[in-house]
């Protein structure tokens with residue numbers, strides 16, 4: 212395994228992803244762990260190397276240091292950006308603030324004599340120097356290397372852009388190999404973990420299932436587990452995994468708020484109760500949700516109501532189930548589909564350094580309120596790993612690779628007041644859009660437009676416009692189609708769907724969904740618009 216110490220960079224997660232992509236297991240921990248902790252962590256002999264991340268701060272603003280043990284264990288260490296600077300400083304070199312801030316694309320001259328960069332280059336200069344196209348983001352820089360180090364990379368403004376002490380296998384790079392803008396970044400990180408550290412590429416899903424199943428059994432014993440199933444990827448994969456481990460000791464509660472997509476509730480039941488034979492309780496709470504939402508038009512208020520009711524309904528069901536059945540100990544655990552990005556983002560990796568971006572709903576106080584212990588079997592996995600796991604567990608590909616769907620569901624896709632009539636119209640329009648996206652193949656890539664978009668859906672606009680159908684005049688509602696492409700959902704572009712596809716979708720919706728006589732396509736990017744309309 213590889214240990215990544217996080218000095219608070221926004222891109223630390225990407226280091227972990229790149230390492231996992233090389234099929235090497237790794238964990239991110241805060242940089243302020245003690246030397247004692249690091250020695251303990253290495254005590255089982257599995258630790259093959261350490262990576263020190265970048266930071267959002269400068270060495271002069273913060274006094275974060277790597278625990279001394281990092282440099283005493285005899286394992287290879289790679290310092291990235293701030294990680295390299297603190298390595299230099301701690302081992303006897305010098306770091307200085309720089310008036311020249313390098314930010315963004317840079318070309319670095321690589322010194323190919325080190326094990327890390329040997330034969331890795333994007334292009335060569337006429338003089339034959341290997342050059343790397345990299346992404347830099349820093350103000351400070353190393354001005355004097357510690358004893359034992361030699362120069363590994365340089366730019367004009369940053370003469371020591373990389374350094375290496377090959378006897379001790381310590382490497383530092385000022386640029387960020389973890390971001391995709393550094394073209395050879397993946398190759399460098401792979402080189403570091405597989406060759407320099409000698410880690411085995413044995414992080415494979417099939418094996419992970421075996422380990423995870425054993426771990427769940429050991430943790431839970433003969434106690435019972437409750438899980439809130441939403442139909443989303445994370446809770447579905449968690450349910451399938453836990454069910455594989457403990458079968459009927461797991462009870463899933465599926466709260467149907469009536470704001471799901473067409474046939475979604477039935478599909479969830481069919482999959483989990485029907486095919487996996489899991490114990491699933493479907494709570495049809497749609498009347499309650501619609502009643503409480505009546506007359507409410509403010510988006511934030513709608514979200515709050517939906518969130519609160521969801522917790523209320525789930526808690527009521529959990530209380531009922533907690534009363535033990537004859538012969539059982541009763542439910543002692545609450546399982547949640549928390550995944551690694553949630554853990555890191557919510558600062559749950561106990562890092563005081565990681566800037567808290569959002570507090571994730573999964574890490575809320577529900578287990579405490581219910582008096583249950585928390586079971587989170589996906590805590591170590593990234594989204595793509597969760598998907599891979601889902602497929603390996605036998606969940607259908609289409610379910611596992613579904614576009615994300617917001618917790619409040621159609622509640623935020625019906626503008627203004629939510630009514631059953633609107634939800635029914637929207638569900639049918641949305642299903643037609645998705646069906647056409649799935650069945651239309653883009654010839655160059657051979658992929659469907661569903662797979663080529665990150666999120667696509669229909670939005671219900673409660674305004675009426677005039678149309679003509681047959682000999683009659685219509686006066687009906689409008690639906691807007693939204694399809695975006697994005698890698699992180701923080702920014703997004705509207706998808707340039709083929710006109711033919713839009714034409715088919717529009718004509719089908721207007722002909723098949725009586726009550727809608729106009730379809731528009733949303734051509735706003737995020738920012739300034741958001742992906743959802745509310």
Ligand code: XMP
Pocket residue numbers: 514615616617618619666700737740741742743744745
């Ligand atoms: P926006 O609309 O903010 O959406 O650009 C970004 C991503 O977040 C999803 N989203 C939500 N997901 N609960 C969720 O679980 C919510 O309340 C929520 N609001 C937005 C949205 O679908 C998109 O993927």
